[in-house]
Amino acid sequence: MCKRSSRSNFVLTDGSLRFYCFGPAKSPLEISANEHNSWHAHQRTPVLFNHHEPLVVDTQTIQNDDLNSIKSTPEAWKNKERVLILTPLRDASYYLARYFDLVSRLTYPHELIDLAFLISDTKDDTKAALVQELQRIQKGVRPFRSVKIVEKDFGLNESQDVEIRHSFAFQGPRRKAMGRARNYLLYSALKSDHSWVYWRDVDIVDSPERILEDLMSHNTDIIVPNIWFHRYDRDGHDIEGRFDYNSWQESEKGLALAAKLSKDTVLAEGYKEYDTGRKYMATMGNWRQDKDEEIELDGIGGVSILVKADVHRSGINFPAYPFENQAETEGFAKMAKRAGYKVIGLPNYVVWHIDTDEKPGNV
Structure with missing residues (x-):
């Protein structure tokens, strides 16, 4: 479970990047529930809300009449x-x-x-x-x-x-x-x-x-x-x-x-x-x-x-x-x-x- 360091990306004298590992030093299949929660506590998946996403009415028993659009004009x-x-x-x-x-x-x-x-x-x-x-x-x-x-x-x-x-x-x-x-x-x-x-x-x-x-x-x-x-x-x-x-x-x-x-x-x-x-x-x-x-x-x-x-x-x-x-x-x-x-x-x-x-x- 090794990743590139997010705190520092030092370049060594030989030109290589410094990496470090974090998390329990065991296979993911051997991690306990507590260890799993601790491991993932800092990296929750982001949830996006789209408040403008249309709500589709898919039943014929619901009708909507918008009387605001009904006008009586001289033309x-x-x-x-x-x-x-x-x-x-x-x-x-x-x-x-x-x-x-x-x-x-x-x-x-x-x-x-x-x-x-x-x-x-x-x-x-x-x-x-x-x-x-x-x-x-x-x-x-x-x-x-x-x-x-x-x-x-x-x-x-x-x-x-x-x-x-x-x-x-x-x-x-x-x-x-x-x-x-x-x-x-x-x-x-x-x-x-x-x-x-x-x-x-x-x-x-x-x-x-x-x-x-x-x-x-x-x-x-x-x-x-x-x-x-x-x-x-x-x-x-x-x-x-x-x-x-x-x-x-x-x-x-x-x-x-x-x-x-x-x-x-x-x-x-x-x-x-x-x-x-x-x-x-x-x-x-x-x-x-x-x-x-x-x-x-x-x-x-x-x-x-x-x-x-x-x-x-x-x-x-x-x-x-x-x-x-x-x-x-x-x-x-x-x-x-x-x-x-x-x-x-x-x-x-x-x-x-x-x-x-x-x-x-x-x-």
Whole structure:
């Protein structure tokens, strides 16, 4: 067991190196345990720790979602941000062909878009019509990333006839049920990689193909366009009817009225029974003017809403109960503003809804 001296390496006069031996003067096979420990006490093997060595998760039952990487930016298409388009459906078979004609023309990259639908309390052939249209779209040249169909009934038995559906008496129960439907759809479809959620009603008849990019460019938490409809008089003149009275700015009169109502009352907007004095975005604007003009809103309608996904993840949903005397989309706006989020409307950016022939309240 001889080694070169670590204390001195003297060169002798004949040029050779001095060596010395240490350790017991016996064969390693004859060393006792105590002698072995004494012999090795001063020469332990070094142990290296690599604190940055990756830990490999090799089981499929453990998943990790890093929501820090999910951003909602004004140039979402460049950053490949994923969009979830949500549409609630009830007795909607008549509208689906036009709906998909418009959605298929969206210029936002279809490979970044997921579609999800909730079918509820339906008596017509909505599901079959939906599946037929989806197969046509998904087999085409620009299919969407994925499609999800959710079914859930909420016990609505009232007719979809416009006189009943938009009657004052039906507004409270209807808005509560619609709030539940939106929430069921949202929580069934929202995934960790979605940056934006776009709520789009099935009965839109015309909208810009760049609507997603246009709304995203404002980089705000919640944004809605103006909702009008086409109706032609006997001379063929388009009256450009105003449709959505749920997008409004609060008033002192409205606040005073709400203060007198029971907390369990849903304040239905646009009806003579509740004179709120609020300013309606539907009565503002002109689609021929600056489409990027913004106004702040306190209530919004549900025809076309773009939401940063983190707003929903933070718990801002569609109350199926009176929240500050509002429910569904108007309650959603109230809740969002209470939480500090910004709610914006574009009075000159118009999306065209089907004419429901209500008389006379929406012209």
